[in-house]
Amino acid sequence: MASIADMINAISTGSFTFNKPEILLLIIPAIIILMLILPKSFVAIDKRRLNNPRFIKYRRGYRILLFITRSIIFALLLLALADPFGQVEKEIPGDLTLTLLIDNSTSMELFDTSFVPTLRAELEKRIPVKVSHISTPLESDIGDGMLNNLEKNKNILLISDGQATSGTNLLDVLLFAASLNSSVSATSLSPIHDDISVSIKGPSKTIAEVENFYKVKINRVMLEGTPTQSVRLLVGVDDEIVVDETTTKEEYFFSYNFSDGYHRIVARAVPTSAEHDYFPNNNVFYKTTHVIPKPKVLFVTESTSALKQVLDELYEVTQVMDLPTKKKDLEDYYAVVLNDLPKTRLKDIEELSDFVIEGNGLFVVGGYNSFDNGGYKGTAFESILPVQVGTGDIKKGDSNIVIVIDISGSFTEKGVTTTALSTSKALAYDVIGKINEKNSVGVVAFDQWPYMVADLEPLYVSKAQTLDKIERLQGQGGQTEFAAGLKGAFNLLRGKTGSKNIIFISDGFTWNDLLRQEALDVAKAMKGYGIKLYTIGTGRNLDEKFLRQLTTTGGGIYFTADTSNRLKILFGEAQKKEVGTAFSLFVIDPYHFITEDLEVDAVLYGYNQVVPKANGHLLATSDSGEPAVVVWRHGIGRVATLTVFSSGNNLGELLDRKNSKIITRIVNWAIGDPERKNDFFVDIQDARVNKSAEIVVRTKKFPKVQGLQFSKIDKNTYRAYYVNEDTGFKSVLGAVYGVNYDKEYQNLGFSEELETLVAATNGKVFDPAMVDEIVEHVKSVSRRVIRERTSFRNIFIIAALVLLVLEIVYRRVRETWFRQHL
Structure with missing residues (x-):
């Protein structure tokens, strides 16, 4: 049963609320009815008393007192009917059982594990201990082994090098353990054998006459206190030795240009002594790179352009002045690049449209002769493009934006200095600060249910109140149901005119695949209603992969917490710049193939007046918000537009070696699979x-x-x-491939990431001799503080009954006194 102290605690933390708040509206009518009823007498009173002034005075005071007590009683009963509840923290004793997980994989042979029987015996003297063996000699499925032994509110001590080679991702498992309030710790390990492994990373497929970069990784395990062992590194490419060096480096880089065909690359690490190499089978690594012919690209331009020089480096380019009018003249090309062409040069667009629909690419470059300057508006050609000629409202004042904030259990963890919820509230503050105040903004919070925090209103009217409501927002600690938050936002946006957008702030973490799928289904449905979904990923349990998938399904853009300032371009009040004024490019979506890890520092001076279509994917803009790179799918083909340029009607600094990556990535994206036209x-x-x-x-x-x-x-x-x-x-069938040693022998040594990973579950890495510290840690993390939803209805009912009893006692005493004295 809830106590008054629990209710006071819930009120102080802001979690006190009512499940049926509408019942509270009955309090005032109840009081009014009492005011009308109490003055009336339903029992006959002795007339002699009615003529007694003292009786009249006492009777008036009695009725006032009765009105007050009855009003309070009715109010308490209505408060109880409104179902008051709140989140109450409780400390519960935990289970001290410790599960020892022992890794049986072959890579563990490099470490001293003789301490295990002694450690187990010492621990069993103090706490309950279970032992479980995970992994097989050539299968380090550590994550799966942990999953099989995870239980709610339990403790695990992992004896492993942390080098997983298969199975469930170790980070995902530890985040799941954190969600179960389970703590995972590990023991440090000391090597008893030296070993060296070698591997190669680099492109598996490339095109001819392009510089390709490779990294040779030398992995060492050494006895403690010994200096780094030097090895002789030999790297051969097609029987030619390109590296022969004795080195202590962990990584070695080299580059190579290839001709067409399959090419063999071998790396060999030769130790100074066989005694320093426990596993001899991981000293040679085989890699192949398949070099394909340059894809054919048709470049259509009215005049000589420096853009062709960039294209010539990577593609087999054919330059023409007019677009071919026959389908057979396009069949050999993987993509068509149109360089600043007016509509008069774009005849018989039906053939070009079919070319793209069938799976090929189109890249349209803007300038002073194209788009708004080239008469594209309203033409059949414009229907192929992801943009349309026109000017958008630079003030973005017709947007409806609902900010959805995750307040579920994973966002309100205890035992951390700053919860994800406090970070997400700060992000919401920052987002609202970037939104033009002429836009309408609403806020929804969610766990397993949606909660409307602020209704959808123009920001210039509601900004202060909305920020205050976000500040007072408290987590309920419930299950994470993303679909609930999305549905709450949809209810606010339904029926609104203007653009409709959702900014979804969450860690995206859940172990329930059904909840993920439900959220994806809702996002897809909302996209059909013209609602775009933007997500901001934050939190210790961040599942970025799912949030990106959710964003793609919802037709929006994914942002990390430190890139959310890009929202200002979409919803802020950017200062429009005139053509001829210098500007730079601003990447809006940094996770697309074209823009990932892309750095562009070009200064440009011109842009075409275009706006993205509803299904167009905006990747980059000018720093004032004008569209620069927009892409979409046309049929099964790909179309991209570049609508910014420099003075003199050329691409200027975009053609520099560093900045031209954006050009080649656009063309590569438009081409798609460069072998798709091959019959074999x-x-x-x-x-x-x-x-x-x-x-x-x-x-x-x-x-x-x-x-x-x-x-x-x-x-x-x-x-x-x-x-x-x-x-x-x-x-096989003329294709060459390499076969390498088992992955178990590649990444050796104690994982440097393991300490960080176990910390996510409040775990630590202990020296095997620290038995006392391990036991104390288990006792400490086993004491759990939980938050439970607690009903306070009984408090109000009891209070009403107590007051009613006191009133009855008072009435009895009063009647007795009246009979004796009046």
Whole structure:
């Protein structure tokens, strides 16, 4: 039963509320009815008393007192009917059982694990202990092993190097453990053997005559206190030695230009002594790079352009002045680039449209002769593009924006200095500060239910009140149901005119796939209603992959907490710049193929007057918000527009070596798969020994290879799986691939990330001899402080009953006194 102290605590923390607040509206009518009823007498009174002034005086005071007590009683009963509740913190004793998880994988042979029996015996003297073995010699599925042993409010001590090679991602498992209030700690490990492994990272597919960059990773495990062991590193490319160096480096970089075909790359790490190399089978690594011919690109331009020089480096470019009018003249090309062409040069657009719909690419470059300057408005060609000619409202004053804030359990964790909720409230503050006050803004919070924090109103009317309501927002600690928040926002936006947008602030974390799918379904449905979903990822349990997927489904843009300032371009009051005024580019979506990790510092002076279409994906703008790069899909093909340029009607600094990446990425994106037009190709990746790998073949005839069983997966496309029992270079159907040692032997040594990962569950990394510290830690984290939803209805009912009893006692005493004295 809830206590008054619990209710006072809930009120002080701001979690006190009513499940049926509408009942509170009955209090005033109840008081009015009492005022009308109490003056009336329903029992006959002795007339002699009515003529007694003292009786009249006492009777008036009695009725006033009765009115006050009855009003309070009715108010208390109505408060109880309104179902008051709040979040109450309670400390509960935890389960001190500690589960020892022991990693049995082969990589553990490098470490001293002789302490395990002693550690187990010492721990069993003080706390209950369970032991479980995880992983197999060549399968370090540490995450799966932990999942099989995770329980709510339990403790795990992991004896492992933390080098997972398969199974569930270790970070995801530890975040799930945190959501269960389970603590995972680990023991440090001391090496007893030295070892060296080598591996190569670099492109598996590239085009001819382009510089390709590779990284050779040398992984060392050394006895404590010994100096870094030098090794002789040999790197060969197609039987040519390109690196021969004795080094103590952990990483070595080199570059190479290739001709067409398959190329073999081998890295070998030779230790100074066999005694310093426990596993001899991980000293050689095989990698292949398949070099394909340059994709054919059609470049249509009226005049000579420096853009062609950039394109010539990566593609086989054909330059023409007019767009071909026959479909057969386009068939050999993977993409068409139109360089600042007026509509008079764009005839027979139907053939170009079919070319794109069938899976090819189109890149339209703007300038003084195209888009608004080229008569595109209202033409058939404009229907292919992701933009339309026109000017947007730079003040963005017709937007309806609902900010959705996650207040679920993962956002209101205890035991951390700053909760994700406080960070998200600060983000919401910052977002509102960037939004033009002529826009209408509402706020919704959610856990398993949506809560309307602020109704949708023009920001210039409600800004102060909205910020105050966000500041007072408290987490309820409930389950995370993203769909509930999205539905709450939809209810605010439904029926509104103007653009409709949701800014969703959450960590995106849940272990329930059904909740993820429900949110994706709601986002897809809202997109059909013209609602765009923007997400801001924040929190310790951040699931960025899901939030990006949610954003893509909702047709918006994903932002990290430190890039949310980009919202100002979308919803702020940017200062419009005239053509001829210098401006820079601003990446809006940094997670698209074209803009990921892209740095552009070009200064430009011109732009075309265009606005993105509803399904157009805005990737970059000018610093004043004018669209710069917009893309979309047309059929199964890809269309991109670049509508900013420099003086003199050229791309200016965008053609510099650093900035031209944006041009080549746009073309690469438009091209898509550079082998899709081939009648025959084999797609096969480098593999691991004794592990199943996939081979995909496109051919007009059913492929036949001894030992492989192909199945048809698409028109003229077949798939098979294969296993190799030894390392080295292999070939099938003319394709070359490398087979390497088992992944168990690659990433060796105690994981540097493990300490950070276990900290997410309030865990630590202990020396095996620190038995006392381990026991004290288990006792400390086992004491759980939980937040429970507690009803306070009984307090109000009891208070009403007590007051009623006191009133009855008072009436009895009064009647007795009246009979004796009046």
